[in-house]
Amino acid sequence: MTSSLKHTKKDSRQFGLVKFFAYASFIVLIIFSLPFSMVISQKAKDILMKSHETYALLLGENLNYQVFQNFVLPVTRQFGKMRLREQFQYEWMDRIVRNTTHSYKIDLVNMYDINQGVIAYSTDPSLIGKGVRESLGYKKAVMGENSSRLISGGSDLWGLGIERMGGEKKLRTYIPFTGIGPFVGNGEYVLGVFEIIQDLTEEYKSLTRFQYLIFGLSILIMGLIFVALLLIVRKAERIIDERAREQRDLEAQLNHAERLATLGEMVAGVSHEIRNPLGIIRSTAELLGSLPNSHESGKKLTGLIIEESSRLNNIVTEFLDFARPQEPNLQECFLDEILKKNILFLQPELDRKGIKLHDNLDGRHLKLKGDPQLLYRSFLNIFLNAVQAIETGGLISVSVEEEDRSYLISVSDTGEGISKENLSKIFNPFFSTKETGSGLGLAIVKKIIEGHRGEIWIESNRENPSLEEGSGTVVMIRLPKE
Secondary structure, eight states: OOOHHHHHHHHHHHOOOOOHHHHHHHHHHHHHHHHOOOHHHHHHHHHHHHHHHHHHHHHHHHHHHHIIIIHHHHHHHHHHSSOTSSSSHHHHHHHHHHHHHSSOEEEEEEEEEEETEEEESSSSSSGGBBBOOOOOHHHHHHTTEEEEEEEESOSSTSSSOOSSSSEEEEEEEEEEEEEEOOSTTTTTEEEEEEEEEOHHHHHHHHHHHHHHHHHHHHHHHHHHHHHHHHHHHHHHHHHHHHHHHHHHHHHHHHHHHHHHHHHHHHHHHHHHHHHHHHHHHHHHHHHHHHOOTOOOHHHHHHHHHHHHHHHHHHHHHHHHHHHHHHOOOOOEEEEEHHHHHHHHHHHHHHHHHHHEEEEEEEOOOOOOEEEEHHHHHHHEEEEEEHHHHHSSSEEEEEEEEESSSSSEEEEEOOOOOOOOHHHHTTSSOOOSOOOOOOHHHHHHHHHHHTTOOOOOEEEEEEEEOOOOOTOOEEEEEEEEEE
C-alpha cells in the first residue's frame, strides 16, 4: 500500500512536469509564432514586389517603344528636335504616355533629360523643369540598367518587421529610355530615363491584414493546444487525487481490519476465560438462593448476583459475537417479514413509552437472499437504538424503497440526533454514547450488513438540516436482492 502511494505521488510529480511543459510550450510557441508570421508575410511581400517590378519593367518597355515610335521619330522628322516645353509637343507626349498607361495602376510617370539634368516630362505638370535627384536607381538607369525600390510611408510595429495599418507604399522604378542610333545600326543608346511610380498601398494593406491574421491564428491555435493540454493535465490530476484518496481509504480499511482482527482474537480469549467462572458464580448464587435456611436478605443478594451475572454474560456474548466471523447462511427470505417480526417484538416497549411507528410494509412481499436470523438481529439492534433515543412519545418511521437490484431501507427517529464528532465514530467497536452497554451493537450490525454485500450509513439532523422535519437520526441500509 505504501509503495502504491509513492507511485501515485510520483505520477503527480510527473503531471506537474507536464503542466509546466504546457505553460512553457504555450509561451515558446507564441514567441516563435511572431517570426513565423514575419517570414510568411515577408515572403508574400517579396512575391508582391517581384510581380510589380516585372509589371513595371514590361510597362516601361512598352512605354519606351510607344514614345520612341509615336513621338520621338515623328517629332524629329517634323520639327527637327524635341521641345517638350512647347504646348503642342507636351500634349502630344502626354497623350501617348496616358494612352499607354491608362489601363495600369500608375501613380506618376516622369521622364528625365539626362543631358540637362531636369524633368523633361511628367504626368504632374508642376514637376516639369525641376532638377534631377541623382539617386542610385537614376544612375543605374543612365548606365542602361533597370532598378526598383519600395517607398514606405508607414513604420514597423515596435521595429519587429510587422507592418502597421495605414501609411502609403509605392514602388519607384527607373527604366532607361533608349533609341536606335543612325550610325550604329541596331545598337541602343540612352536618350533619357523614365521614372514610374506605382501605388501599392492597398496591396500592402491586404498583406498587413494577412500578417495579422497569421499571427492571430498562430496564437489561437497555440492557445487551443494549450487549453487542451491543460484540460488533460487537470483531468489527470483529478484522477490521481481520486486514486490517492481511494488508496488512503483502502489503507485505512486494511489497518482497521487488522486492528479488529487482533482485537477479536484478544476478546475471544478473554471472553472464554470469563464465561466459565461467570457460570460458576451464577450457579453458586442460584444454589445459595435455593437453600431452605437462607435469610431474606441473602436471597436478595443472591438475586442481585444472578442478575448482574446475566448482564455480564450478555456482554461476554456480544464480545464473542463480535470476535467470531459473521458468516451468513444465505437463503431465500422476505425482508418485510423480518421487519414486521422486529416491530411485533418491540410493540410492548413502544406502547409503554408512547412511541408511534409508521411503515410502508403493508401488502408488500420483499423477497431477498440473506440470513434471516442475522438480519433480524441487526434490525433489532437498530430499532432498539431508535427507541432508546426517544425519551417519551415520538415517532419511528420505517421505509423500504425498491431499486433495480437492491432494497434501500431507512429507519428514522425523532430523537435529538448525533453530533458530527460522534457520527464519525459510531461504528467503532466499544464506542457508545450510553452509560451502559458494550459499544459493540452497531459494529456487529455493520459486520452483518457487509457480510450480505450491503452497506450502512447514518445521517443526523445536526449535520444535515435538509432531513425531514422531526427526524433526529436516520439509519440507511442498502441490501442486494440476490
